[in-house]
Amino acid sequence: MAPYFHCSRVNSTTFLIHENDKYGEHPFIYVKIYEHPSLIVLSDTGCGGPDQDRKKREADSLKDFIETCPIDDNGDKALNPRLPDGTVTKQYLIICTHCHYDHILGVSPFESSKATVLSSSYDPSFSQKDFAEHSLCRFLNIPAPEFNVSTWATDGQKLTYKGLPLDLQIIHTPGHTPDELAWYDASERHLYVGDSFYQRVAKDGSYEQAILFPKEGNWIHYLESLRKLQRSVESENEREPDKAAVRVGCGHVTSDASAMGMLVEVESLFNRILAEEVPIVKEESKRGEVYATWKEDGAPQYSVEAPIRLAQEARKFQSSG
DSSP states (O other): OOOSEEEEESSSSEEEEEEOOTTSOOOEEEEEEETTTTEEEEEOOTTOOOOHHHHTTSOSSHHHHHHHOOBGGGTTBOSSOBOTTSOBSSEEEEEOSOOOHHHHTTOGGGGGGTOEEEEESSOHHHHHTTHHHHTTHHHHTOOOOOOOOOEEEOTTOEEEETTEEEEEEEEEOTTSSTTOEEEEETTTTEEEOTTSOOOSBOTTSSOBOOEEOOTTOOHHHHHHHHHHHHHHHHHHHHHSTTSOOOEEEOSSSOSSEEHHHHHHHHHHHHHHHHTTOSOEEEEEEETTEEEEEEOOSSSOSOOEEEEHHHHHHHHHHHHHO
């Protein structure tokens, strides 16, 4: 059996935690470590930790894993070791890329550490109104977590902590959900995009995932967000051409790939779907909508699952332009 949490290094300051959860979501959680200021930036918190049987053998929660489990790629030390009095070495800033359950169920234990929680200010009502529905917790018949958002981040906001710059910038990217955001780490030249897109097949080939949209998604906004990210990445690559091109980390499957390469490929795929050039390989009813799965022949890099209505709305918008 694979470990519930698996941790590996992404770059010099950032680690990936892959959660092998009971829902089969396999969320990617990113942990960026700062020395000055003394801070952990956590991108999402996953599915809430293992069930009771696995808790007997592994960490109780994501927080417990980060604070107690030695990591090979971190010199056999925990990412945020606890002090003798039980407090943590570094404080937490949690970036919620969006409010779906597989990205927020692990947040509650961090409340005891007075973590700062950040979400997108694009549409705060989405995550505040009927949270059980919009987080998809109601769909799974599980309780939605309770936590307070400390910061509603604006588009383009550059993050600081206790007056010190973090070299991180928030980018609003509505489409997967209204509250979807990306964040860019300028010091590492790494973009993190949540669930906006990711490749189809896991690195070890053990599972595959479609780029998934809930019924609250919007492909018109989504394509605008892809183009916005393309402009941002292109600008960064041109501004410092002697440095490595910007990389991308996603909420599932993909942690370190060419940002521009993936953005161009994904936009092209959606344009082909809207041109009805990609076959629908599956249809099913969920949450009162007919969902389709679009997948090209062979072993494509990506597949897409979404309500058919989202494609119809985007086609109508394109034809009206």
